[in-house]
Amino acid sequence: MTRYASAVHSTPVGDVLLTVADxxxxxxxxxxxxxxxxxxxxxxxxxxxxxxxxSAGAETAQxxxxxxxxxxxxxxxxxxxxxxxxxxxxxLQAVCEIPYGETAAYGEVAAMAGHPRxxxxxxxxxxxxxxxxxxxxxxxxxxxxxxxxxxxxxxVKQYLLRREQExxx
Numbered sequence: 001m002t003r004y005a006s007a008v009h010s011t012p013v014g015d016v017l018l019t020v021a022d023x024x025x026x027x028x029x030x031x032x033x034x035x036x037x038x039x040x041x042x043x044x045x046x047x048x049x050x051x052x053x054x055s056a057g058a059e060t061a062q063x064x065x066x067x068x069x070x071x072x073x074x075x076x077x078x079x080x081x082x083x084x085x086x087x088x089x090x091x092l093q094a095v096c097e098i099p100y101g102e103t104a105a106y107g108e109v110a111a112m113a114g115h116p117r118x119x120x121x122x123x124x125x126x127x128x129x130x131x132x133x134x135x136x137x138x139x140x141x142x143x144x145x146x147x148x149x150x151x152x153x154x155x156v157k158q159y160l161l162r163r164e165q166e167x168x169x
Contacts, residue, residue, distance in 0.1 A: 004048055005056035008035070012068050012163075013156045016132070017042075018057030019050050024080035025060050027130040032153055045083065064133065070167035073100040075134040083130040087115060091125035098139040101164040105143045119143075127151060133160070 004026070006019045011030075017038050019027040029038045043049050050056075059077060066072035081089055094112035098104045104112070106119040106126075113122070126137035138160040142148050150157035 004046060004050035005053040006039070006042075006050040007052070007054050007056040007058075007061070009057065009061040009064060011064055011133075013133075013159060016064070018060050020056050020060075021080045021082070024078045025057060025131065025134065026080045027083065028057075028060065028132050028134055029130075030132050030151075030153075030156065032151075032156075060134065067133070068163070070163070077134060079131060079134075084125075087113065087118060087121055088125040088128065090114065091118075091122045092129055092131070092135050092137070095126065095129075095135055095137055095140060098136060100136075101168065103139050103141045103145075103161065105145075106140055107143055109140055123148075136160075139164075 002021050004019065004021055006017060008015050008031070009018055013030055015031045015035065017027070017029045017031055017035060018025065019042055027042060031038055063072055063075050063077060067075070084092055090113040091109055094109050097112060106122040107116065109122045110116050110118040122140065126140050129135055129137050138150060138157045147154050147157050
């Protein structure tokens with residue numbers, strides 16, 4: 001039986017809720033305002049309440065700290081992709097190929113995922129990604145180069161992109 005556990009970790013963009021399934025990262029959500037809503041949504045999807053465990057996602061927390069310190073340019077984590085399906089998974093896996101400090105347009109990611117006309121579907125995949133930050137959906141921008149909303153928090157997207165560009169690609 002799968003063991004689900006969660007922990008909250010502080011980052012420069014706010015607290016994040018890390019949820020693991022056994023030893024794999026299942027979800028990383030920035031808790032902009034309502035941590036309880038994030039937890040309740042996860043419980044609805046999983047059908048179980050993840051155990052509160054401060055050590056859950058310790059490797060993810062360490063890599064996040066290194067990322068925000070500017071010493072990590074790529075995450076090396078075991079991800080549990082079970083919360084994604086079909087094209088969304090393909091799009092998010094394509095997003096992982098965007099180099100640190102660079103951006104790609106939604107249409108470019110759609111082409112990388114094998115469906116060049118699916119730019120809107122890439123937007124949906126990015127908006128619903130269970131892996132904030134570690135799957136760098138913040139690197140996906142509109143075709144005109146503008147940032148977009150990033151889950152209603154474009155300031156977080158701008159911060160992440162600026163941090164990557166300043167720490168050197």
